[in-house]
Each structure stands twice: as C-alpha cells, then as structure tokens.
Amino acid sequence: MVTMRDVADRAGVSIATVSFVVNDTKPVSAGTRQRIEQAMADLGFRRNAVARALASRRTHILAMAYPALDHDLSSSSLEFFTSAAATAAKLDHHLVLWPVSNDAAELTELLGQGLVDGVLLMEVQLDDPRVAALTDSRVPFALIGRTADPAPFVHVDIDFEATIRDALTHLHELGHRRIVLVSGDRTDPSMIDYGPYVRAEEAFAGQAESRGIQPTILRCGPTAAAGRELAGRLLDDQPDTTGVLIMKEYASLGLVSELRRRGRDIPGDISVLPLVASKELPALSDPELTIMRSPGPELGRLGVQALIQVIEGHEPPPPQLIPCHLELAASTGPALAAGSVP
Amino acid sequence: MVTMRDVADRAGVSIATVSFVVNDTKPVSAGTRQRIEQAMADLGFRRNAVARALASRRTHILAMAYPALDHDLSSSSLEFFTSAAATAAKLDHHLVLWPVSNDAAELTELLGQGLVDGVLLMEVQLDDPRVAALTDSRVPFALIGRTADPAPFVHVDIDFEATIRDALTHLHELGHRRIVLVSGDRTDPSMIDYGPYVRAEEAFAGQAESRGIQPTILRCGPTAAAGRELAGRLLDDQPDTTGVLIMKEYASLGLVSELRRRGRDIPGDISVLPLVASKELPALSDPELTIMRSPGPELGRLGVQALIQVIEGHEPPPPQLIPCHLELAASTGPALAAGSVP
DNA sequence: CTGAAAGCGCTTACAG
DNA sequence: CTGAAAGCGCTTACAG
Structure with missing residues (x-):
C-alpha cells in the first residue's frame, strides 16, 4: 500500500502538504502541487478511506436501515436501494445495508459502532421505536415515510x-x-x-x-x-x-x-x-x-441528498413529498352509464 | 463517545487489557475481566469500528458490486441483496452496495480506498474485465455467476x-x-x-x-x-x-x-x-x-460465507452450484396425444 | 505557502 | 495474566 508518507518523500514535502492537495483544503503553490501530483501518479497513491475516517470523524458511509421482517419488501425496494446507492456514490459516499428488527436495540447496537455518518430509515411506522433510538443516538438521520407527526424529522415520502x-x-x-x-x-x-x-x-x-x-x-x-x-x-x-x-x-x-x-x-x-x-x-x-x-428512485435520491445535507451541517431540508405519476395504458377509460353492468 | 481509555481508567487497567476482554483475544483473570465488564456496562462502551479497522487492517465491510446498467437487475436481486446483507450481519460484517460500470476503472478506484475486506461480484460475464481488476487488486473476492473458465475463482452460481x-x-x-x-x-x-x-x-x-x-x-x-x-x-x-x-x-x-x-x-x-x-x-x-x-437467497448466503472464508485465510471453498427447485402448481400436467392441438 | 506534531481509538508484538 | 509503547494512515490546529 502506498501512503501519504511515500508520496511526501518522493515529492520532498510533508504529509500535511500532500493532504492539502489531496483534499484541496489549503492553497498550495503551483510547483509544489505539481510535484505532489506527479508523485501520486507515479506511485499510484489512493487515500486510505479508513484512516481518513478516523482522523476526520467522517466515514462517508450511510446506512440504509430496513425492517428484516417476514413480510417482504416490495419489489420497488430494489430500485429504491439502487437509486440511493447510486446517489451516495455520486456524492462521494457509500451505502451499507442494515437489516434491523423492529425494536430499537439492534439499531442502537449498530449505531454505537460509529461506522456510519447517517441513517436512512425505511418503512417508517406511524409510531416507530427506531426513530426514538435514532434521536437518542444523535446520529443524523432521514426518514423514508413518516411518523404520525413527522414535522420534527427530516423526511421524504410519497405525496x-x-x-x-x-x-x-x-x-x-x-x-x-x-x-x-x-x-x-x-x-x-x-x-x-x-x-x-x-x-x-x-x-x-x-x-x-x-x-x-x-x-x-x-x-x-x-x-x-x-x-x-x-x-x-x-x-x-x-x-x-x-x-x-x-x-x-x-x-x-x-x-x-x-x-x-x-x-x-x-x-x-x-x-x-x-x-x-x-x-x-x-x-x-x-x-x-x-x-x-x-417514485421509488426519486425517493432514494432525495433521501440520500437530504441526509447528506444534514450531515454536513446545512439547514435541514424541508420534507419532500413526491406524488406517484400517472402512466397511461389501457385499464382506464370513459365511464359508461353509471351503474351499468352487462 | 466513551473510549477504551475511559473504560480502562474506571476499571484500573490498561487499554490493552480492555482490548483483550472485548475481543476475547488473550486470557484475563476472572476478577479483572469482571471489573472491566462492569466498567463497560456502566459507561455504555461500544468499540469504535473505524479505529478497530485501522489498527487491525480488517474493516469487516464487504462490497456487493453489481453492474449499474440500463437494463435492470432482476426482481430476485432484491432477495439476493437482503439475504447477503443478513448473512453478513450474522457473521459480524457489513455489506455496502457498489454500483459499478462494466469497465474495470471504477472498481479499481473503489478498491483503492481500502474500505472493504472483500468483494462479491454479481452478474459476472463469461469474459469480465472486472474479474481481472479484482485479481490485480489482491482484494479477496467471490463471484456470483461464472466466467467462461471459472475454475481459478471462488464462485457460487445456479446449477x-x-x-x-x-x-x-x-x-x-x-x-x-x-x-x-x-x-x-x-x-x-x-x-x-x-x-x-x-x-x-x-x-x-x-x-x-x-x-x-x-x-x-x-x-x-x-x-x-x-x-x-x-x-x-x-x-x-x-x-x-x-x-x-x-x-x-x-x-x-x-x-x-x-x-x-x-x-x-x-x-x-x-x-x-x-x-x-x-x-x-x-x-x-x-x-x-x-x-x-x-435459489437467490441461498446464493446470497453462500456467496458471503465463501467470501468471509477467503478473507479469513481459510481454504478457499469449492464452487457451490445450487439448482433451482421445482415448485408444483398448475401450469404443468400430463402430455396428451403428442402433437395434439385442438 | 509549508511543516512539525498531536491526535483520531483502537490492536498487537514485546517484555515482564 | 498485565502493561507500556509503537503503529495503523490520515487530518488539523498551530506556528512560522
């Protein structure tokens, strides 16, 4: 594995300076930047995500928590997952799948590991113990669906x-x-x-x-x-x-x-x-x-976007309610005489 | 966040000893163990997964890599994902979703981050550039499906x-x-x-x-x-x-x-x-x-199990080929006179 | 614009 | 059975 140490040595700078150019987090002179980029290219450097996570206290990992119950997820959950994962990837995050039971204990256990920056909670129920667990944990989260009184929470749902x-x-x-x-x-x-x-x-x-x-x-x-x-x-x-x-x-x-x-x-x-x-x-x-x-794909995308906004300390986005859209085919047509039955 | 340092202080031991009981990795006297466990309970200690990963060089994260193409994943991919995630959870691992394009570059980029201990590759093609990328990366992997000559690779597939x-x-x-x-x-x-x-x-x-x-x-x-x-x-x-x-x-x-x-x-x-x-x-x-x-759920489970075996340095498990199982209903029945058409 | 150094929270030889 | 210490590979004040 090639580390920042290796890059710094080859470019004749400190690892701090390497970090500054990798993250574009402080101004670096053109010449120095050029030498560092050359060294990175020569060595095939990739910044280690785990070390970065530990030092920065940001893992860039999001969890998709869904109830692992007997009754199955709807088939549109697949496009929901994949849309969320694709959006996360686009925004430089990873998405982990967390099948959780309906009581709060399992979620609390997972949250305690400090692995994720935030949680997307699916299949939210009107009165959901997992929402309380998330609130207590102080880990940012967003709901897909709504509790009975959703106002306090960042959420997206079908309108x-x-x-x-x-x-x-x-x-x-x-x-x-x-x-x-x-x-x-x-x-x-x-x-x-x-x-x-x-x-x-x-x-x-x-x-x-x-x-x-x-x-x-x-x-x-x-x-x-x-x-x-x-x-x-x-x-x-x-x-x-x-x-x-x-x-x-x-x-x-x-x-x-x-x-x-x-x-x-x-x-x-x-x-x-x-x-x-x-x-x-x-x-x-x-x-x-x-x-x-x-609107499964839209909900997946909006949920991830909202969650990342919260994580990054921005103003919590307002609830996003997305309607299902009419797609015309052949099972609806003009009403004939009301009550008519052949 | 409560750390091992906090636990060690409260129990009057070193953090090394705390680590030994948390991981059950070295013998610890009953009394010491008892004090440590008490301290952990009192403080609500949870071992930080990121620090553990950095120190032990094992993230306990697995990636599910699947082609994010236009043509959709089959509907049984959902039960495949959830089965793999549930198995990973049972074996103390996390599963991240990696939508990757079909060329190797994106996969190589992700692999370089050092985030995952291993990769499950879905929708493997007979001649698949991603398999070469995985081989080069030296990250353990298992295939769901088979290349033209699957013998060299750990894989599970439909029989x-x-x-x-x-x-x-x-x-x-x-x-x-x-x-x-x-x-x-x-x-x-x-x-x-x-x-x-x-x-x-x-x-x-x-x-x-x-x-x-x-x-x-x-x-x-x-x-x-x-x-x-x-x-x-x-x-x-x-x-x-x-x-x-x-x-x-x-x-x-x-x-x-x-x-x-x-x-x-x-x-x-x-x-x-x-x-x-x-x-x-x-x-x-x-x-x-x-x-x-x-056999989507079985394949998800077996793929994760096989991958973890490889990661842990055990003998690579032999290929697992699982047949689809006959489920009788009403669309098959006795053949009447051959060639008969009403 | 750049560097030395502390620190993130653990694991793991090594020594006793 | 237990501890002191080095180290995992980064980020981030702080100082210059």
Whole structure:
C-alpha cells in the first residue's frame, strides 16, 4: 500500500502538504502541487478511506436501515436501494445495508459502532421505536415515510394527497362517479399503523365527497389471489362501481383477470388504476394497466441528498413529498352509464 | 463517545487489557475481566469500528458490486441483496452496495480506498474485465455467476445442469417428448455472452437428446409482450410442442395468457415451466405457474460465507452450484396425444 | 505557502 | 495474566 508518507518523500514535502492537495483544503503553490501530483501518479497513491475516517470523524458511509421482517419488501425496494446507492456514490459516499428488527436495540447496537455518518430509515411506522433510538443516538438521520407527526424529522415520502388527487381527477374526467379505494389489509398487527394505507385512505375520504363521490373503502391482501377474491366482493357489494383505485399491485392483476373472467370488460365496464405501482406492472396485465407510478428512485435520491445535507451541517431540508405519476395504458377509460353492468 | 481509555481508567487497567476482554483475544483473570465488564456496562462502551479497522487492517465491510446498467437487475436481486446483507450481519460484517460500470476503472478506484475486506461480484460475464481488476487488486473476492473458465475463482452460481435435468425429468415423467427451451434474447450486445443463457442452452442441448427430445431453442425478450409474441411463433413454427421451459419470468406470463387466448389449455395442451423464477411469479398467472424457483437467497448466503472464508485465510471453498427447485402448481400436467392441438 | 506534531481509538508484538 | 509503547494512515490546529 502506498501512503501519504511515500508520496511526501518522493515529492520532498510533508504529509500535511500532500493532504492539502489531496483534499484541496489549503492553497498550495503551483510547483509544489505539481510535484505532489506527479508523485501520486507515479506511485499510484489512493487515500486510505479508513484512516481518513478516523482522523476526520467522517466515514462517508450511510446506512440504509430496513425492517428484516417476514413480510417482504416490495419489489420497488430494489430500485429504491439502487437509486440511493447510486446517489451516495455520486456524492462521494457509500451505502451499507442494515437489516434491523423492529425494536430499537439492534439499531442502537449498530449505531454505537460509529461506522456510519447517517441513517436512512425505511418503512417508517406511524409510531416507530427506531426513530426514538435514532434521536437518542444523535446520529443524523432521514426518514423514508413518516411518523404520525413527522414535522420534527427530516423526511421524504410519497405525496398521497396529490397521488389520490391526480388519480381521482383522471377517473373523474373520464366520467366516473362510483369509485372505490382498495387499501391494504390491516388485520396483520404490523400493518394496522402502516402509514401509506392510513394516508391514502385519509386523502381519499377527504377528497372524494367534494367531487360527489361516495368514499367507499375496501381492503385486500397483497397477492393476486386476494385480488381475485376481491373481484367477487366488489361485484356483489358494490355492483355499480365503475372505477377502482387499488394500493396492492399484485392484487390488481388478480382483480383484472377475475373481473374479465366474470365477463366484465376492462375498462369498458370498470376502470382499474393501481396507485403505487412499479414500472414492471403495466405489462403484466392484459389489458396493460394504467398506473400511478411509484417514485421509488426519486425517493432514494432525495433521501440520500437530504441526509447528506444534514450531515454536513446545512439547514435541514424541508420534507419532500413526491406524488406517484400517472402512466397511461389501457385499464382506464370513459365511464359508461353509471351503474351499468352487462 | 466513551473510549477504551475511559473504560480502562474506571476499571484500573490498561487499554490493552480492555482490548483483550472485548475481543476475547488473550486470557484475563476472572476478577479483572469482571471489573472491566462492569466498567463497560456502566459507561455504555461500544468499540469504535473505524479505529478497530485501522489498527487491525480488517474493516469487516464487504462490497456487493453489481453492474449499474440500463437494463435492470432482476426482481430476485432484491432477495439476493437482503439475504447477503443478513448473512453478513450474522457473521459480524457489513455489506455496502457498489454500483459499478462494466469497465474495470471504477472498481479499481473503489478498491483503492481500502474500505472493504472483500468483494462479491454479481452478474459476472463469461469474459469480465472486472474479474481481472479484482485479481490485480489482491482484494479477496467471490463471484456470483461464472466466467467462461471459472475454475481459478471462488464462485457460487445456479446449477443449470441440475436445473435443466430436474425440469426435463418433471416434464418427461408427465409424458412430454416435444419440449422447447425458451432462452433469453441475445441480440443485445451485452447479452451475447450472458452466462445463464449460455449454460442453460448447453445443458438443454446436452440432455435433451438422450431422452429422445429434439433440442429446439427459441429466444424471447424479458417482457410479457415478448411472451405474447412468442406464443404466435411457437404455435406457428413448433405446433406439436407440448412442453415449454422458459428462462424469462415475465415473458412466461405473456406466453400463458396468449396461448389461452388462442384457445390452448394450460396445461392440457401445453405445459409451461419457468426456469429461474422468483417466488412471486406463480400467483401472477392463471393457472398458477409451476416453476423452478431461483435459489437467490441461498446464493446470497453462500456467496458471503465463501467470501468471509477467503478473507479469513481459510481454504478457499469449492464452487457451490445450487439448482433451482421445482415448485408444483398448475401450469404443468400430463402430455396428451403428442402433437395434439385442438 | 509549508511543516512539525498531536491526535483520531483502537490492536498487537514485546517484555515482564 | 498485565502493561507500556509503537503503529495503523490520515487530518488539523498551530506556528512560522
């Protein structure tokens, strides 16, 4: 390994001066700089990240903490991870993956090692013990998602108000007035407080009435089979529905196929619009699905940027709420006669 | 921050002795150990990972290097990442994500920082410049996948021979003799040498004949739409096919739905068996798909274990080839009269 | 503009 | 079984 000592010797300067040019942290005369750069090139010098971290008290490592639970991360977590890692790399940082259990102890243990400059916390719950652990640790952090009262914390999240608004506007403009929101199943204890469900439901309830829409909410599990089962309930209990907003992407596939099997035309009879969908979803269905596309990559990028700002002592960035964006395909269309069922 | 100095002072010993009990690296008398442990508990001491890394020349950080290309990682990469991270955590290591371009320079740059003890390289190509960069760096590494001649390198991979064997056996026992392999589209320059396609095709070609099966290979892109298009080609060009092995999971969804749309019964007329599938796939289709399940989690775990063995100077573990496992559902069934088409 | 020196918080021969 | 000390490779006041 070639060290600053080696470079300094070859250039005939002190290691301090080498450090100044490596980090561009103090003015160095052109000639000296030139000799040092030559020496670095000759020797193939790379500054050791660990020594730098110890001396500067900055590791340039960020942690992505996510719950390592039974229930899996959504498929859009992959693009979230990779976007965060790419952004970190661009900003001269590394991203480590920290699978943590839901209690605070494991996170506290990891924080104590002093390995990371900051933490990105995923899948934040409305009342989350890990947030308290982070606060106590005094390590900078940013949330992906929100606690019940997110104001005190740096966070980025999906803008559910805007997502619901844009989704409703789309269906409303197509003439739909009988619109149902299918939210997630909250019987699982860990899901009762799941922020995305709570916020989407609140937004829907708040916005539907002003458009003359009855805010009906159904629930369904995350699988295609759950979506098929949902189709039956929908036709039985809400037979005049013409538009469906649905939170679970795999369930939307089952819903569409089962509705068609039962003779309904999509979108002729019923328009189906998944709300937080990954980019692969549309093509998995026939007809292809119009979706509200999850802003996973943007959230990963913004989360890392916000965290690094905090770490560097800048003004904490304001919350960033990013809506899902409408991507038109073939599962939404004009509402025919309200309540019409073949 | 409480340091070993603080602990040593409170316990009335030297920091060396504190280090010995923290790391359990030298015998310490019961009384001394007791005082030190008490002091650590009182003060809430945590050993600083960065200082430890600098002094011991072991960071306990592993890098997961994956190509940050346009074409996306497969959805099973997520469970691969999380499995590797969980295994690393269990073995007292951290896992950093390194999106690297395909040329060697970026990897060399990262390696030079001295941040990681070892590298796991994903999506290895048959002729991969990054492998040379890793070899030159003298940093321990393990491959997920294989180069053309993998013998010199520590690696784990899918066992394509066994996967094809088990898949063929399954269909053969059901009476199928007209079986087609659908491999990936190799027109994309970056895919010409894609190991999984090459090895699966070789295995199929090598094994089919001995079972009296004509080794027909078709190709298709990764999307559901490509799978639908494939259905037409299959019925036109290989009308007597009764069994399909297919490498692209999303394409399998399009294939099944288009075959049904054209009046074929699955599996009555044609059995469809995806070969390297994620666990979500079966439920996304109707009928549910029988699959050969990708061993993503096992590969992540084994890759990390192998890498840590190398790092710790043990005998390099032998290559680990893990087959995909058959998971029965409803897309495969007995072959009816060979060549029968309704 | 440049250097000598202390210090980051540990580990590890070496000596006793 | 325990300690004094060197050293890991940098950064950063401080002094000139």
